[in-house]
Amino acid sequence: MVEEAxxxxxxxxxxxxxELIAKEKKLVIVDVREADELAKxxxxxxxxxxxxxxxPRIAGKAPDLSQPILLYCxxxxxxxxxxxxxxxxxxxxVKNITEGYGGWAKEEKK
Structure with a gap:
């Protein structure tokens, strides 16, 4: 199911x-984790x-269907x-960070 997605x-x-964050000024970065995960x-x-x-909430942050969106969990x-x-x-x-926040945090520690 995830691979198909x-x-x-x-x-x-x-x-x-x-690199995308640095160059795309209209990018909306969306964290889809649950609230209890944000402490990480x-x-x-x-x-x-x-x-x-x-x-129900995405349109409030990205009303334009062509808006660049970067997702992570x-x-x-x-x-x-x-x-x-x-x-x-x-x-x-729409784009996704394949390694999620776990991969992001590991990269930040380097």
């Missing part, structure tokens, strides 16, 4: 995600919309599923 939109490494840290500039609330699985759902909703520029 990943095939619906681009999967970025942490390095690629950082977050990607700077991200907005928190838990996976279960993504569909803890491991990249939930955010891949979230990305698949956003594509079904008509969003055309």
């Amino acid at each position: 990943k095939a619906t939109h681009p999967q970025l490494s942490v390095k690629e995600a950082k 840290g977050k990607v700077a500039g991200s907005v928190h919309i838990p996976r279960g609330l993504l569909e 803890g491991t990249g699985a939930r955010s891949a599923l979230a990305g698949e759902q956003l594509k079904k909703m008509g969003y055309t520029n």
Whole structure:
């Protein structure tokens, strides 16, 4: 199920995600983790919309269906599923951090 979801939109490494964040000024970075996971840290500039609330809340952060959106969760699985759902909703520029926040945090420690 997750692998099928990943095939619906681009999967970025942490390095690629950082490059995208640096160059794309209109990018909306969405953290789909649950509230209790936020204590582990977050990607700077991200907005928190838990996976279960993504569909009703995303339009408030990205009203334009062509808005560039970068998703992440803890491991990249939930955010891949979230990305698949956003594509079904008509969003055309959705990307996912494959390693999730876990990979991001490891990269930050280097």
